[in-house]
Amino acid sequence: MKSQWASVDPDVVDAVDRVIERTIEPQAAAVDIAAEFPTAGLADLAESGLGVMLAPKSLGGAETSTATYAEALSRIAAACGSTSTVYMTQMHCAHPIQLQGSPDQIQTWVPRLCDGSAVxxxxxxxxxxxxxxxxxxxxxxxxxxxxxxxxxxxxxxxxxxxxxxxxxxxxxxxxxxxxxxxxxxxxxxxxxxxxxxxxxxxxxxxxxxxxxxxxxxxxxxxxxxxxxGEGYALLLRSVTRSRISAAAQGVGFAQGAFDSVVAWAMERDLLSSKVAEAQDLQFDLARLRGEITAARAMLMSVSDQVDQSLDEPVAEVSLLKMHCTTLGTRVAASCVELLGPDGDRVSVGAERRLRDAKIAEIYDGTNQVQSMLVARDTRLTAARETAAG
Ligand SMILES: Cc1cc2nc3c(=O)[nH]c(=O)nc-3n(C[C@H](O)[C@H](O)[C@H](O)COP(=O)(O)OP(=O)(O)OC[C@H]3O[C@@H](n4cnc5c(N)ncnc54)[C@H](O)[C@@H]3O)c2cc1C
Structure with a gap:
């Protein structure tokens, strides 16, 4: 599926899709079952010039927009949650080095994180x-x-x-x-x-x-x-990117679970308009597709804000992280339900997305902590507007 978002680079997303098809997707179930570090997927992404997408080209990165990164990560997460977390952690490590490392630290480590020679x-x-x-x-x-x-x-x-x-x-x-x-x-x-x-x-x-x-x-x-004493400020700047990552994963987990139900329903010809008894399933899929589409649009919009605003859009990123990670779990749970007993089967794949999705609500700052940040911002914004008359 092509992204229609203007700030998403379609060539980069195509390149990511090829790695997913070639290496990540075929190994995803085995990586989960054996709890095996996804070395091959990570290496293929790096060899394809996608090791750290947000890093500048001068340091070996792909220098993409945040929206391109988020779209790509959501696709990787849809295929394999483990690979998406290992992959995004490379960026979460490179980004603070880029922001506050010495020239020597930047020149030594960011290129190695980009080319995959360092984890x-x-x-x-x-x-x-x-x-x-x-x-x-x-x-x-x-x-x-x-x-x-x-x-x-x-x-x-x-x-x-x-x-x-x-x-x-x-x-x-x-x-x-x-x-x-x-x-x-x-x-x-x-x-x-x-x-x-x-x-x-x-x-x-x-x-x-x-x-x-x-x-x-x-x-x-x-x-x-x-x-x-400058670590806390660095941390605040770093979490903007890592919370975008968690949000992108949430969208990806929802999409991965949704796709597994569509594949299952197609095999059984349950999406045909002639199959009246499957109308409930068709309507539920329509609703879930709408929810995923809306969350993806929010992901793209906040990603653009991150690139365009001088200040970190802290509250918007928190809202995004809450919304998309909650959606990931909720949609994946609905998909498991729609599949009936097949929802429990590893070979169908929805149960893996549900298990992968839950922890994204918790890491990178729990969603309760995100709510707290949003509440604080709501209060400050209201106070500013009152003061301005
Ligand atoms: C799979 C996984 C990968 C991770 N990767 C990393 C990593 O690479 N690097 C890293 O540094 N960390 C990592 N973490 C840690 C993760 O980011 C934290 O565990 C998470 O942000 C929660 O913080 P905490 O552990 O301090 O929990 P706590 O803050 O102790 O949370 C416990 C409970 O208290 C609630 N709570 C806490 N404070 C408040 C408050 N003020 N108001 C209301 N409720 C509150 C929380 O919502 C939660 O329900 C990872 C965690 C997991 C599970």
Whole structure:
């Protein structure tokens, strides 16, 4: 299906579709069943020049619009949730490096994330801190020309595979958000660092999610990205892109589940207007298609806003993330229901999309936390309008 959105580059989407058809889709069920890291899909995307689509061409990226990236990611998610998460994490790692890395960090790591020779990760969440960034307890204490890192991170995507990790740690827990500082860690030369075993999960089973532990882990001062205390602002800028990713996945999971019902119904000739007893199914599919189309339009529209506005459209991105990830689970659940007992069968594929969809409502800031951000913005906007008379 061609995208009609003006800011979506059709050639890039065609290239993504070819990788999906060639590598990602054929392996998706096996990746899920074996909980196997989707190495081949990731490599094919990188070899096709699509490793980090939003990175500039000068650094090996495809320099696409955010809408092109979102459309592409939704298609990858429709085919394979695990591949989509591993793939988007590459961008979530490259983007903060691009924004706040030193010239050396940018030149060394962004091209490697783009060409697939490095796997990237971003480590913020801790057992007691994620939504509440000010509660961060992983400490980077300055000692001469080094920092000594101690603490635990958890639920880190690609963490056991990563060659490079963007780590958020505090230089002083008493400073709350003001102490949060970003560091670039090169895992090959890191002592005092350990990645846990991949967690057993509900969905996206091939995308590894692990705990990281740091014990007197020494890193050079040159590993710092930006100044001490500048990590929180970097984080806020980074989550705009990562929440677009989660939203794109939501649309993709809905589309993937919908497509599995259409294929199933076509095999049984249930979409023909002559099959009156299947009218309920036909009407339900029409309604679900409308919901997916509307969510995709919202995804494209907010993606354009991200590219066009000087400020990050925080509330719009939160609304998008809430709307599309909730839609992903709801549509996938409806599809499983429409399939009757076949909804439970792995070979039909809708159950995988339902399992993959649920966690997108939770990661990248739970949807409750997104609601909080939207509520705050609603209050501020109303107060501004009242003050302006
Ligand atoms: C598969 C997966 C992959 C992930 N990948 C990464 C990754 O690569 N890097 C990374 O750093 N993290 C990652 N995470 C972590 C994820 O982003 C966080 O778990 C998520 O944002 C929730 O934050 P938290 O863990 O602090 O939960 P909490 O904030 O502790 O949430 C617990 C509950 O409390 C609610 N809650 C919290 N604060 C409020 C509030 N103020 N008002 C109302 N309700 C509230 C939440 O909605 C939730 O229901 C991943 C998680 C998963 C499951």
């Amino acid at each position: 990237g990760s971003i480590a913020l969440t801790e057992p007691g801190a994620g939504s509440d960034v000010g509660a961060m307890r992983t400490v980077a204490r300055r000692e001469g020309d080094e920092y000594v890192v101690n603490g635990e991170k958890t639920f880190i995507s690609n963490g056991d595979r990563a060659d490079v990790i963007v780590l958020f740690a505090t230089v002083d827990p008493s400073r709350g958000k003001g102490g949060v500082t970003a560091f670039l860690l090169e895992t090959a030369v890191l002592a005092g660092f350990e990645a846990g075993a991949p967690m057993k999960k509900l969905g996206q089973k091939g995308a590894s999610t692990v705990a990281l532990s740091f014990q007197d882990c020494r890193i050079p001062v040159a590993a710092r990205m930006g100044a001490e």
